Amino acid sequence: MKRVYVNEEWCLGCHLCEYNCAFANSGKKDMAFALKDKAIFPRIHVEEGEKICFAVSCRHCTDPLCVKSCIAGAITKSDGVVKIDRAKCVGCLTCVLVCPYGALAPGENGTMQKCELCLENSCGAPACVTGCPNRAIVYEERGDAE
Amino acid sequence: MKRYVIVGNGHAAVGCIEGIRSADKTGEITVVSKEPYPVYSRPLISYYLEGKTDLERMKYRSGSFYEDNGCCVRYGVSAAAIEPNEKTVTMDNGEPLVYDALCVAAGSSPFVPPFEGLETVEKKFSFMTLDDALALEKELTAKARVLIVGAGLIGLKCAEGIRDRVGHVTVCDLADRVLSSILDADCAAVVQKHLEENGVAFLLSDTAVRFDRNRAVMKSGKTVAFDLLVLAVGVRANTALVKNAGGAVNRGIIVNEQMATDLPAVWAAGDCAEGFDAALGANRVLAILPNAYLQGYTAGVNMAGGSAVFDNAIPMNSIGFFGLHMMTAGCYDGDMTEERSDGAVKRFFVKNGVLNGFILLGATDRAGIYTALIRDKTPLDTIDFDLTKKAASNLIFSRETRRKRFGGVV
Numbered sequence: 039m040k041r042v043y044v045n046e047e048w049c050l051g052c053h054l055c056e057y058n059c060a061f062a063n064s065g066k067k068d069m070a071f072a073l074k075d076k077a078i079f080p081r082i083h084v085e086e087g088e089k090i091c092f093a094v095s096c097r098h099c100t101d102p103l104c105v106k107s108c109i110a111g112a113i114t115k116s117d118g119v120v121k122i123d124r125a126k127c128v129g130c131l132t133c134v135l136v137c138p139y140g141a142l143a144p145g146e147n148g149t150m151q152k153c154e155l156c157l158e159n160s161c162g163a164p165a166c167v168t169g170c171p172n173r174a175i176v177y178e179e180r181g182d183a184e
Numbered sequence: 185m186k187r188y189v190i191v192g193n194g195h196a197a198v199g200c201i202e203g204i205r206s207a208d209k210t211g212e213i214t215v216v217s218k219e220p221y222p223v224y225s226r227p228l229i230s231y232y233l234e235g236k237t238d239l240e241r242m243k244y245r246s247g248s249f250y251e252d253n254g255c256c257v258r259y260g261v262s263a264a265a266i267e268p269n270e271k272t273v274t275m276d277n278g279e280p281l282v283y284d285a286l287c288v289a290a291g292s293s294p295f296v297p298p299f300e301g302l303e304t305v306e307k308k309f310s311f312m313t314l315d316d317a318l319a320l321e322k323e324l325t326a327k328a329r330v331l332i333v334g335a336g337l338i339g340l341k342c343a344e345g346i347r348d349r350v351g352h353v354t355v356c357d358l359a360d361r362v363l364s365s366i367l368d369a370d371c372a373a374v375v376q377k378h379l380e381e382n383g384v385a386f387l388l389s390d391t392a393v394r395f396d397r398n399r400a401v402m403k404s405g406k407t408v409a410f411d412l413l414v415l416a417v418g419v420r421a422n423t424a425l426v427k428n429a430g431g432a433v434n435r436g437i438i439v440n441e442q443m444a445t446d447l448p449a450v451w452a453a454g455d456c457a458e459g460f461d462a463a464l465g466a467n468r469v470l471a472i473l474p475n476a477y478l479q480g481y482t483a484g485v486n487m488a489g490g491s492a493v494f495d496n497a498i499p500m501n502s503i504g505f506f507g508l509h510m511m512t513a514g515c516y517d518g519d520m521t522e523e524r525s526d527g528a529v530k531r532f533f534v535k536n537g538v539l540n541g542f543i544l545l546g547a548t549d550r551a552g553i554y555t556a557l558i559r560d561k562t563p564l565d566t567i568d569f570d571l572t573k574k575a576a577s578n579l580i581f582s583r584e585t586r587r588k589r590f591g592g593v594v
């Protein structure tokens with residue numbers, strides 16, 4: 039299956055992926071209206087060091103620990119995509135405690151949200167990748183074990 | 185066709201079902217469920233009382249889960265005995281269930297010390313099951329004074345869940361601090377203060393020794409008047425089934441890395457099992473949900489003839505009270521280093537060059553990176569640990585490690 043992969047040497051640290059993610063999942067039609075003057079809660083985040091930066095989002099692992107650890111049964115995997123049912127989530131953050139990639143963060147209301155590859159929203163493909171100006175993240179097939 | 189029997193219907197049982205089905209799509213699975221409900225998430229009972237979830241959303245799996253997985257669930261019955269030679273479980277109604285592979289996922293029960301006069305208390309509750317929560321809910325009134333015996337995870341989650349629905353909540357514990365199983369004294373003091381600011385009163389280093397109807401007489405001689413009593417002193421693993429069948433038990437049913445007991449064709453998983461704790465380096469009951477599922481899944485795969493080991497279990501907890509979130513993992517022996525900022529506390533315990541445990545209060549972002557360092561026993565001289573103490577981050581790894589993590593299928 040296609041996943042989001044990182045080319046860290048190309049990342050400019052512009053954070054556009056975070057804004058495009060927040061917009062894509064806002065359900066709003068206008069980006070300025072959706073995001074201007076608001077704290078954003080994207081499902082991808084840029085980690086910045088002194089010399090390097092890169093964007094981290096869900097790896098959609100072959101054997102996802104978050105799915106097995108979710109106390110509420112809110113995280114499931116279907117067709118290779120790890121998804122969360124936010125109505126079932128109570129915000130215990132056990133998934134944050136177990137994800138070895140640091141790929142999960144709670145949303146504005148304290149329940150968890152996660153990258154679902156924009157397959158459920160109107161984009162149909164990851165908006166973070168579409169909007170990346172330097173191909174520092176790509177959406178493609180890479181030797182799947184599944 | 186192979187016959188599987190699972191005693192219990194909680195998270196470990198679900199892990200077991202899904203583990204079996206990963207290797208055997210057709211075998212016959214019978215689940216023995218003492219509680220009359222499809223599997224639900226037990227730790228959510230406090231969130232239920234708090235109004236953050238409801239009975240429908242508490243269901244751990246979809247309504248068609250058992251059907252989809254070809255399981256027959258026997259509700260409202262318990263397993264009474266295992267006859268390992270006949271490979272039979274006898275139920276409490278006398279009916280035998282024959283198995284080729286058995287998983288005991290019988291959980292734990294509340295431990296109630298022999299308090300003098302407890303029988304005179306009219307409204308007393310445990311806080312383990314949905315029925316416990318529903319029974320307590322019926323008695324909640326705006327003026328009720330509640331005494332909770334036990335300042336552990338169960339007692340404090342109960343306090344949080346009911347605070348807005350009762351008049352007064354007091355928690356007592358013989359220990360000198362809250363959450364003594366997961367927090368050290370300094371961190372416990374921070375959490376206690378936060379709970380007190382949110383309306384929960386404490387009597388610590390003190391506990392009820394005697395009850396007289398609506399009054400508790402404490403060890404210190406104080407008396408506490410209450411309308412509702414919640415007993416959350418602790419839990420005991422349900423080991424009797426395996427013990428009575430001649431299997432090895434300690435505090436829990438002793439299992440190996442495959443989750444097999446020493447009885448033939450009998451596995452055990454979840455709160456009733458005592459497996460290897462990789463942080464402690466010894467066996468112990470790890471009564472936490474992720475481990476229940478992971479143990480159950482491991483048992484299931486092996487029951488179905490597959491090969492699975494679960495050899496990196498560690499204690500870990502993620503829990504919050506009134507907006508203060510905390511995460512803990514591993515063991516707290518070793519050299520402690522601390523990071524503090526904006527009221528948040530992070531404590532790391534390093535032993536033999538690897539991270540052995542941590543306590544995070546109010547700063548839990550990306551904590552799974554820390555958990556993985558413990559679980560994987562990552563040598564700290566191969567990463568930038570000083571950087572990672574400040575904030576959990578993938579920057580601590582080498583470029584090559586990051587390329588594998590974010591450039592390939594994991």
